[in-house]
Amino acid sequence: MDYRIILPEKDMPKQWFNILPDLSPPLAPPLDPATGQPLGPEKLATIFPMAVIEQEMSPHRWIDIPQPVWDIYRLYRPTPLVRAHRLEAALGTKARIYYKNESLSPAGSHKPNTAIAQAYYNKMEGVRRLTTETGAGQWGTALSFACKMFGMQCTVYMVRCSYEQKPYRGVLIRSYGAEVFPSPSPRTAAGRAVLAENPDSGGSLGLAISEAVEDAATHEDAKYSLGSVLNHVLLHQTITGLETQKQLAMAGEKPDVLVGCVGGGSNFGGLILPFVPQKMAGKGPRLVAVEPKACPTLTKGEFRYDYGDMAKMTPLLKMHTLGSGYFPPPIHAGGLRYHGDAPILSHLVNQGLVESTSYFQTEVFEAARFFLQNEGFLPAPETAHAVKAVMDVARKSDPGTVIVFLYSGHGLLDLGAYDAFNQGNLKDDEFAEEDIRKALASCPQVGF
Numbered sequence: 503m504d505y506r507i508i509l510p511e512k513d514m515p516k517q518w519f520n521i522l523p524d525l526s527p528p529l530a531p532p533l534d535p536a537t538g539q540p541l542g543p544e545k546l547a548t549i550f551p552m553a554v555i556e557q558e559m560s561p562h563r564w565i566d567i568p569q570p571v572w573d574i575y576r577l578y579r580p581t582p583l584v585r586a587h588r589l590e591a592a593l594g595t596k597a598r599i600y601y602k603n604e605s606l607s608p609a610g611s612h613k614p615n616t617a618i619a620q621a622y623y624n625k626m627e628g629v630r631r632l633t634t635e636t637g638a639g640q641w642g643t644a645l646s647f648a649c650k651m652f653g654m655q656c657t658v659y660m661v662r663c664s665y666e667q668k669p670y671r672g673v674l675i676r677s678y679g680a681e682v683f684p685s686p687s688p689r690t691a692a693g694r695a696v697l698a699e700n701p702d703s704g705g706s707l708g709l710a711i712s713e714a715v716e717d718a719a720t721h722e723d724a725k726y727s728l729g730s731v732l733n734h735v736l737l738h739q740t741i742t743g744l745e746t747q748k749q750l751a752m753a754g755e756k757p758d759v760l761v762g763c764v765g766g767g768s769n770f771g772g773l774i775l776p777f778v779p780q781k782m783a784g785k786g787p788r789l790v791a792v793e794p795k796a797c798p799t800l801t802k803g804e805f806r807y808d809y810g811d812m813a814k815m816t817p818l819l820k821m822h823t824l825g826s827g828y829f830p831p832p833i834h835a836g837g838l839r840y841h842g843d844a845p846i847l848s849h850l851v852n853q854g855l856v857e858s859t860s861y862f863q864t865e866v867f868e869a870a871r872f873f874l875q876n877e878g879f880l881p882a883p884e885t886a887h888a889v890k891a892v893m894d895v896a897r898k899s900d901p902g903t904v905i906v907f908l909y910s911g912h913g914l915l916d917l918g919a920y921d922a923f924n925q926g927n928l929k930d931d932e933f934a935e936e937d938i939r940k941a942l943a944s945c946p947q948v949g950f
């Protein structure tokens with residue numbers, strides 16, 4: 503039995519899969535924060551290009567991948583689907599475990615799959631600079647890479663605690679030619695407001711988004727780009743699930759369980775969405791979303807309208823949320839510290855099609871070390887959440903169960919976190935019930 507199932511380059515999908523037309527009831531619309539009414543495309547046009555806005559609401563099931571995007575994908579796609587034989591043996595399981603290795607992209611994660619597409623559409627509409635936030639630094643790296651591919655500038659607001667935890671992410675972002683600032687920063691009104699209250703704030707993804715949106719909205723030549731949560735991001739990520747379907751067919755396998763970690767929902771969404779129509783027909787695999795106990799959006803959040811950012815500048819989205827003012831503890835999985843979740847994923851959880859589970863960071867790092875010592879690859883702390891859940895599922899599974907997970911990124915720039923873990927210095931923060939209660943109390947009340 504092969505270890506790596508390699509899809510020939512010519513068989514890389516030429517279209518992304520859009521789940522929106524399959525959703526019934528349909529997804530709740532984004533709302534204008536000023537009026538509480540559904541938002542028209544023109545309102546989004548100050549920060550996003552029209553092609554992306556159309557994809558956000560597209561009624562078409564299949565959307566062509568533009569040739570220039572497909573050509574850049576060829577730098578690292580198709581990615582291998584790997585049978586984790588050694589992990590299976592070490593666990594003593596008769597389940598068959600596969601992982602889709604997205605850590606082999608230039609940035610080291612799945613994030614370029616949408617960064618390349620978004621940079622392309624912006625370039626086509628004459629945008630010269632993209633602004634964005636980053637938590638773990640993976641998204642900021644991916645967008646810096648993508649902007650360089652299309653000759654554009656890129657400004658990244660990186661959550662301060664991650665900026666300090668992993669300085670080499672900043673080095674890589676700058677090496678791609680982009681600029682990166684710790685958030686909260688004095689460059690924006692949103693950043694200055696937080697700094698005035700707490701000069702030592704470690705920041706949050708919700709705040710970094712506010713800074714990046716404000717920067718784009720106040721500069722003519724710039725637009726904003728988001729690395730997760732929105733429909734078009736999950737759409738671009740479906741390339742991973744579509745490739746996985748072809749690779750499983752090559753291996754003669756049918757998946758029983760699909761697993762992924764969830765920050766805003768893009769890597770997990772990309773893997774599972776092509777399987778959802780089957781799931782809706784009652785025939786699909788179990789779909790398991792994994793998150794940290796320090797930021798338990800799907801497991802403990804409320805499904806309701808909320809802002810996407812802390813300064814309340816973004817449209818209101820109906821999603822699982824802990825409240826946009828929630829500052830999660832500074833766990834090392836910086837990419838899983840977002841207060842909300844993709845509306846598509848939240849909808850599927852609400853419909854009972856997707857399960858969710860959560861873990862403490864120490865048990866997650868233990869799983870990551872186990873994976874490293876058996877499979878040889880060092881997972882990103884975010885990815886390690888999926889690894890931990892897969893190990894738990896495999897231990898309880900019947901022989902022959904096929905488990906597939908999205909290996910979303912490598913941890914080679916997270917060595918500070920691994921060092922803290924090796925030295926026994928990791929803290930297991932759970933969410934603070936009181937903080938979440940307060941943050942949820944400030945969610946908007948809307949009639950929808």
Ligand SMILES: Cc1ncc(COP(=O)(O)O)c(C=O)c1O
Pocket residue numbers: 611612637638639640641729730731763764765766767768769770836837838882884885910911912
């Ligand atoms: C390696 C990795 N995995 C997962 C995530 C979580 O994001 P998402 O839920 O959008 O896939 C991130 C976010 O930064 C990441 O860097």
